Amino acid sequence: EAQVTQNPRYLITVTGKKLTVTCSQNMNHEYMSWYRQDPGLGLRQIYYSMNVEVTDKGDVPEGYKVSRKEKRNFPLILESPSPNQTSLYFCASNPKTGSSYNEQFFGPGTRLTVL
């Protein structure tokens, strides 16, 4: 089944304790992206990657890191989480053929609480 998977789905942690949220897609998509969803703010793009070893900042990159060492994986790293990073996080991918946009496929989400 074609899908985007995220782990963990739920995480409660404390301020300053480094964490990684994994994202993996099995569709051989070039493009992957991370979003956070907050009430009243919709989805905001954190980072995106157009291919292996190519990443770029979205609109809210502060406090986050990403890496793209393999095509299928795009982990989101919080080196020192703070309470304002409590949010619902979504990973997404799309095939990025040529210069056209395509549908983004979203993972199920990771609900993160930072105490």
Add this chain to the structure above:
Amino acid sequence: AQSVTQPDIHITVSEGASLELRCNYSYGATPYLFWYVQSPGQGLQLLLKYFSGDTLVQGIKGFEAEFKRSQSSFNLRKPSVHWSDAAEYFCAVGAPSGTYKYIFGTGTRLKVLA
């Protein structure tokens, strides 16, 4: 700066009534436009998209949207709403400049009355 505005935070309609969700965008050129739906506790699913051509776009689940360049709008419509349509709806813009950044609106939560 690029932006997407969904002016209605909440909308309530009766089952069987028609629906229109508004979306306005701000961008220098015609962007790529999307509508996504998020059911409670779920990820986002694409309803429809517009890149070019016919300005009336048909999507899944009986939804359609019309692109109006003069109004910078991409409103989502459905002639007859079903109770299962209760969800949050997001309009999104993809910039055709090659940056592959996406901008989402703040969402409209739809409630359907039986």
